[in-house]
Amino acid sequence: MKLKIRYDETVQTLDLDEKATEQLWGSLSLEGEGLSDSEREQKIQEAFDFQYNRPEYNS
Secondary structure (H helix, E strand, C coil), X not given: CEEEEEEXXXXXXXXXXXXXXXXXXXXXXXXXXXXXXXXXXHHHHHHHHHHCCCHHHHC
């Protein structure tokens, strides 16, 4: 999975392996059974954006 992280005015992309993706899924308290990998990655990115990639959070 490629996770986009915002730092001030730039965006950095991290490559996560399957284990790290599963840990992030749990730490973000996401739920969903029977989702495809792409759907899971999209939900992770949306939750990460909501919690951490906000302009007011990064200033």
